Amino acid sequence: MRRTVVLYSLALAALVFILKFLEYRYFVRDLSMEFYLGLVAVMFTALGVWAGYKLTRKKPVVVEVPVRSFVLDEGLLAQLTISKREYEVLELIAKGLSNQEIANKLFVSLNTVKTHTSNLFSKLDVKRRTQAIEKAQSLRLLP
Amino acid sequence: MRRTVVLYSLALAALVFILKFLEYRYFVRDLSMEFYLGLVAVMFTALGVWAGYKLTRKKPVVVEVPVRSFVLDEGLLAQLTISKREYEVLELIAKGLSNQEIANKLFVSLNTVKTHTSNLFSKLDVKRRTQAIEKAQSLRLLP
DNA sequence: AAGTTAATCACCCGAAAGTATGATTCTGCG
């Protein structure tokens, strides 16, 4: 960028120098206005193209694309009024944990987990944990 | 591209017109050479930038990427000695069906489905249907 | 201060899932 500006300025200076040089060297003071204008127009157009190319050129961006891209739709979660805790339970269900194992992992009682799963199922409108997994995946709530 | 060239030409014509107009309208024939040159330089630089931008800009390429490509690894199925029927049951489990629903769909008894699921679980080395889903997906036996 | 939501836990009961064992029928293959 800075380099581009410097080069551009140098080119400008060179142009002025060349013009002046031609003017005084050959005493061709009567070169028509149109000639100068045309010359300048052509040169600066070229310069503009070059500068614009340099300045607007975007560096190629390398994007890592995961095999299974997954972005949780939090809006949908809110729409379904699924709480954080319920979502945690959902994730563990999808990993294949039993209610007891979930209870152990979250340091709550089995009954609490059952309550969460029950509420979760009614919010997802399903009857079984396997249905919950399937539905959550299709709704992009789970990878 | 063609459009760009046309616009560029029009802009050029407009510039000449404006210059001539200024020249004759106000009789300011003595505007310095440097002023014209500067004006022209600035305008054509801008034009050059714009034209270069238009001409070198690449159109974004849209690539269709399948959301979830899935190819069943039949060799792995054979390795695990999972039979066709057992795989059918596995698919239905992953869809969220209960054993009874699977029995109805396959026109067999509930006990038969239970036998299949039991054998399936031991072959997948899991204890629950939710684990079976998770494991089958990670093994690419299921989408 | 009163109301709302989330999170927690309990108890009960029935349904579903899973385990173990054994048996019968069917089918493809050497």
Place this chain on the structure above:
DNA sequence: CGCAGAATCATACTTTCGGGTGATTAACTT
């Protein structure tokens, strides 16, 4: 033909799930 593997079904038993109801507490929102 005979046998192995697959598919079928049964019975009995244990574990896990899921539904319903009710209650308490903490953290908010109004």
